[in-house]
Amino acid sequence: xxxxxxxxxxxxxxxxxxxxxxxxxxxxxxxxxxxxxxxxxxxxxxxxxxxxxxxxxxxxxxxxxxxxx
Amino acid sequence: xxxxxxxxxxxxxxxxxxxxxxxxxxxxxxxxxxxxxxxxxxxxxxxxxxxxxxxxxxxxxxxxxxxxxxxxxxxxxxxxxxxxxxxxxxxxxxxxxxxxxxxxxxxxxxxxxxxxxxxxxxxxxxxxxxxxxxxxxxxxxxxxxxxxxxxxxxxxxxxxxxxxxxxxxxxxxxxxxxxxxxxxxxxxx
Numbered sequence: 001x002x003x004x005x006x007x008x009x010x011x012x013x014x015x016x017x018x019x020x021x022x023x024x025x026x027x028x029x030x031x032x033x034x035x036x037x038x039x040x041x042x043x044x045x046x047x048x049x050x051x052x053x054x055x056x057x058x059x060x061x062x063x064x065x066x067x068x069x
Numbered sequence: 070x071x072x073x074x075x076x077x078x079x080x081x082x083x084x085x086x087x088x089x090x091x092x093x094x095x096x097x098x099x100x101x102x103x104x105x106x107x108x109x110x111x112x113x114x115x116x117x118x119x120x121x122x123x124x125x126x127x128x129x130x131x132x133x134x135x136x137x138x139x140x141x142x143x144x145x146x147x148x149x150x151x152x153x154x155x156x157x158x159x160x161x162x163x164x165x166x167x168x169x170x171x172x173x174x175x176x177x178x179x180x181x182x183x184x185x186x187x188x189x190x191x192x193x194x195x196x197x198x199x200x201x202x203x204x205x206x207x208x209x210x211x212x213x214x215x216x217x218x219x220x221x222x223x224x225x226x227x228x229x230x231x232x233x234x235x236x237x238x239x240x241x242x243x244x245x246x247x248x249x250x251x252x253x254x255x256x257x258x
C-alpha cells in the first residue's frame with residue numbers, strides 16, 4: 001500500500017509502548033498491531049485523533065505517502 | 070421450490086437456533102434419501118451391464134425394457150442422465166449438510182461459506198440444465214408409443230432447479246460482497 005504508517009517511530013520518539021498507547025486511546029492491542037504493521041485498510045478519524053492526542057503529534061507524523069513504483 | 074425456500078431460510082435465520090437445527094435434521098434426512106436413490110441407481114446400472122434380465126425391474130419400478138430392446142445405446146444414454154442427475158442431487162445436499170455443520174451463525178461472512186454457496190449455485194444450475202437436456206433428449210430418442218411418465222420423476226423439476234440455481238447464484242454474489250465488506254471492516258482501525 002502507498003500509505004505508510006510510522007506509528008512505531010512516533011512511539012519510540014515519545015518512549016511509549018504499545019500497551020500504554022492502547023490504554024490511552026482505548027483501542028485493542030490487536031487493532032493497534034494491525035495499524036502498526038501496515039495491514040490496516042482504513043483508519044477512522046476518531047482513531048487518528050485519539051492517537052495524535054496520545055502521542056502529541058500531527059497526522060502527518062504518523063501517516064506518510066510513498067507512491068508505489 | 071421447497072428447496073429454494075429451505076436454502077433462503079437457512080441463510081436468513083441467524084439467531085433462531087431451533088429452526089437451524091430442525092433444518093439440519095431435514096437436510097440430513099433428504100441427503101440420506103438421495104444417497105439411497107443414487108446408490109440404488111448405481112447398483113442397477115452395474116447389474117444391467119452384466120445381467121440384462123434385470124432391466125424390467127429397475128429402481129422404483131422403472132421399466133425401460135422397450136428402450137433396451139430398441140437400442141442399448143439409447144437405454145444407457147437415458148440411464149446415464151438419470152444416474153448423473155441423482156448423484157448430483159445427493160452431492161448438492163452433501164454440500165448443504167457440510168455448510169450447515171461448519172457455518173458459525175455468529176460470524177457467517179467468511180470465504181468458506183461464500184465458496185460453498187457458490188458451489189451450491191453451480192451444482193443446482195447443472196442439475197437444472199441436465200434435467201432439461203435429459204427430458205428433451207428422451208423425447209427425441211423415444212420409441213413412438215413409449216410412456217414417458219415413468220421417467221418424469223427424475224427430471225420433472227428442471228425449471229425449478231434452474232430458477233433456484235439463479236437465485237442462489239445471486240445470493241452467492243451478494244454474500245461474496247458481504248465477505249469483502251466484512252474483511253475491510255475488520256481491517257478498519
